[in-house]
Structures are given as C-alpha cells and as structure tokens.
Amino acid sequence: MEASLNLKHTIDQIVKEKGIDRQIVLEALEQAVLTAANKKFRNTRELEVHYNDDAGEVELFEFVTVVEEVEDSYKEIELEEAREIDPDVEIGDSLGLKMDATGFSRIAAQTAKQVIIQKVREAERETIFNEYKDRMGELINGVVRRFERGDLVVDLGRAEAVLPVDQQAPREVYRTGDRIRALIMDIRMTTKGPQIMLSRAHPHLISKLFESEVPEIAEGIVEIKGVVREAGSRSKIAVYSHDHDVDPVGACVGMRGSRVQNVVSELRGEKIDIIPWSEDIVRFACSSLQPAQVTKVYIEEEISAMEVIVADDQLSLAIGKRGQNVRLAAKLTGWKLDIKSESKAAAAELLEYSTFNGAATEEDAVGEPEVGGEGISADSEPSEISSDLTDEATASDVIVTVSETNDGE
Numbered sequence: 001m002e003a004s005l006n007l008k009h010t011i012d013q014i015v016k017e018k019g020i021d022r023q024i025v026l027e028a029l030e031q032a033v034l035t036a037a038n039k040k041f042r043n044t045r046e047l048e049v050h051y052n053d054d055a056g057e058v059e060l061f062e063f064v065t066v067v068e069e070v071e072d073s074y075k076e077i078e079l080e081e082a083r084e085i086d087p088d089v090e091i092g093d094s095l096g097l098k099m100d101a102t103g104f105s106r107i108a109a110q111t112a113k114q115v116i117i118q119k120v121r122e123a124e125r126e127t128i129f130n131e132y133k134d135r136m137g138e139l140i141n142g143v144v145r146r147f148e149r150g151d152l153v154v155d156l157g158r159a160e161a162v163l164p165v166d167q168q169a170p171r172e173v174y175r176t177g178d179r180i181r182a183l184i185m186d187i188r189m190t191t192k193g194p195q196i197m198l199s200r201a202h203p204h205l206i207s208k209l210f211e212s213e214v215p216e217i218a219e220g221i222v223e224i225k226g227v228v229r230e231a232g233s234r235s236k237i238a239v240y241s242h243d244h245d246v247d248p249v250g251a252c253v254g255m256r257g258s259r260v261q262n263v264v265s266e267l268r269g270e271k272i273d274i275i276p277w278s279e280d281i282v283r284f285a286c287s288s289l290q291p292a293q294v295t296k297v298y299i300e301e302e303i304s305a306m307e308v309i310v311a312d313d314q315l316s317l318a319i320g321k322r323g324q325n326v327r328l329a330a331k332l333t334g335w336k337l338d339i340k341s342e343s344k345a346a347a348a349e350l351l352e353y354s355t356f357n358g359a360a361t362e363e364d365a366v367g368e369p370e371v372g373g374e375g376i377s378a379d380s381e382p383s384e385i386s387s388d389l390t391d392e393a394t395a396s397d398v399i400v401t402v403s404e405t406n407d408g409e
Helices: 002-018 022-041 079-085 102-132 204-213 248-253 255-266 281-288 312-319 321-333 342-357 362-367 395-405
Strands: 046-052 057-067 076-078 094-099 139-148 151-155 160-163 179-190 193-199 222-230 234-241 271-276 294-300 305-310 336-341
Touching (some): 139 160, 160 179, 234 248, 248 255, 248 271, 312 336
Parallel strands (some): 160 193, 234 271
Antiparallel strands (some): 222 234, 294 305
8 A cells, every 4th residue: 555655655756856747657667667578578468557546556467368278378368268357258258357566666666767758859859849839930038058060059948959051141240148039940850859950040040030119010000011131241121110190210210210220239230121012013113122213114014124223433332242232122122123324224225325326326315305204114124233344344343443442321
C-alpha cells in the first residue's frame, strides 16, 4: 500500500514540476517496466504492462495461446491448465496471466527515469512547435546567446531561434547579450526539435514595425499597399488611407517624426521613404521616385513601361546611389521606369523629329508643339532605362559618376 502511494505521489510530482500530460508520464512508466521485463526474459514472451490507477500499481501480464499440445512453453498453454484459470476459454484463445512486477521495480525505476526524460523532451518540443507554428510573420523579441558560423542563435525564452547570416541586415553588428527584434520567417520540426528561423532583412519586417508604431495601421484605417527594401540601406513603403480625414503619410511619420524615427532606430539608421499610394499609376510612379521631382511622364501600358523626364539637376536624385532609387521605385510600382533628363529627352526628340521630316531644320523641330503636353502620352514608345546614356558614357559609368558626386538621397 505504501509503495502504491509513493508511486502515485511520484507521478503527480513529475506532472506538476515538468508541466506535461499525466498520460505521457504513465506511458513512460509502462514502457520502462515492459523494457525491463523483456530484458529479463530476453524477449521470449508476449508481455503487456498497464498502470492500475485505482490500485496505484503497475501490472505486468504474460499472454499465452490455448492449445491442445504445447510446443512453445513460453507462448502456449494446454487447454486443461488454462481452464483452471478461466473455465470459459477455448482452443485458440489468448489468455492473460498476471505476473509479479515487484522484481522489476529497481530496474524499471532507472529505465523509467530515462524514458520519462525523453518523453518530457519530446513533449516540450511538440509544445514549442505548436506554440510558434501559427506565428510566422510576427515580430518577436529575443536575446543573442551565441554565434554559429555567422548565424545568430537567439534566446526566445522557452525556445531558441536562428537568425541566418543571409537574413541579417548588412552593417548590423551584434554581441552576446544584445536584445534583438526580428521576424519569424519559418518553423519546422527536425530530429533535434523545432527549428525557428528569423529574419532582419525581409521587407515584411518594415510592415510589422510600422504596424506596432502606428495605431491607424493596426486598426485598419491606414493600409500598407507595398514595401520594397534593400536591407540596411533604404526602403520605400506605399500607404493608403480608407478615411479621407486621415493623412496616411502623416500618420506614419507621427508628431515631429516620432513614429518613423522609432522604426528607423530599430533598423539602425536605414532610410525610409513613405509614399502615398494612388490608383493613378502615373501619380504613384512620380511619388515613388521621391525625393526627385518629375517633369513629364510618357506611358506605354501594353508593356507596363514609363519614360520619366526630370530636370537636369534632378537626374542624380531620380536615379539614386548606384541606381537604388529608380530600382526600388520600379519594384514598388511593378512598372519599368526609364529615367531621362530634360536635355537628353529634348535632344532625342529633336533627332527623332529631324529624321522623320527628312529636310526639316532645327528651327522647325524647335517650333513644333511638345509631345505629351500634359506629361502623359499613350502613344509614346519609351526605350530602355539606359537608352538616354549614350555617346560619351555607358549606363554604369553615369551611375558611378552620379554616386560619387551626389548620393541621390
């Protein structure tokens, strides 16, 4: 009786301390006794183990088949002998014989300890996996614990996550013990347990940071229509307000820039352009090229391309450092953008007009009305992005020159 009470107490204590299901502990205990019994009998018998909760003890049963003549004494029993135990048995029935399990107590206790530890680990892994599997795309806070081949191992409290080197923003440096905020990108179950993958370079990180800083976004009044990013350098985010009384850009910027500054600080100084989204693709494209001011736009919808004309002193701003500004704008709009200065566009227009008229003079060309007088021409045929960079330099030469003289910021 005392042993039964002690066993019950032990089981209850494990359940309470480890926080795992009672059934898992009972299964581990049954498996431990069965393992010990099979080891003693060298797997020559058919054994089953069950925990009797009412009696508070582990019961061991040996199962034998009822036969007329015994050939295997470990697995068979004669009909006459079997009917002394159960008068209703017939030939071919399986008869369970209860065995004394006290002899396995010491061995079972040691084995049960290992089995329970393993079961606890499996239960913890399953719990962690179930906790995080539905949280992909969420922001999470953690502490940097160690480095493994460039990857950061982050302590999330109950679990550890990995921030791969290719998902780290350039120029971000961390030390052991630093707090970090990242995006949950993926979680998968491996032989070593659940593996949680984080990211600091994904564009969705920008969306989540603004959602945490701007109540209007969290409430659905302001919607983030698109985000493009070159991690560690610059991002562009397009926002739209479902309430005409709420300025989407102003809501994201905040009082004296407090909201956007919090996001910039979290991203270690990464520049962010907040752009009002518009159904008018021309207006949206012009806004996406900020801070450059656009003079004219020629559009060709069939191939989703635009020829954007800017003032000569705005060309470097429109292109950006190493073409970054126009590259991000093209990704954000989903259109091909061909940036030209006014002087290059005028020269190209003059050359085209002169070639078309054959004998036309320069004065005739200058005197012709401007194509696309309002800045949009559905009949225009925009050329490649680098088509205006002819004669003295290639596209890459001009971009490098621009980046050396003006960062385009």
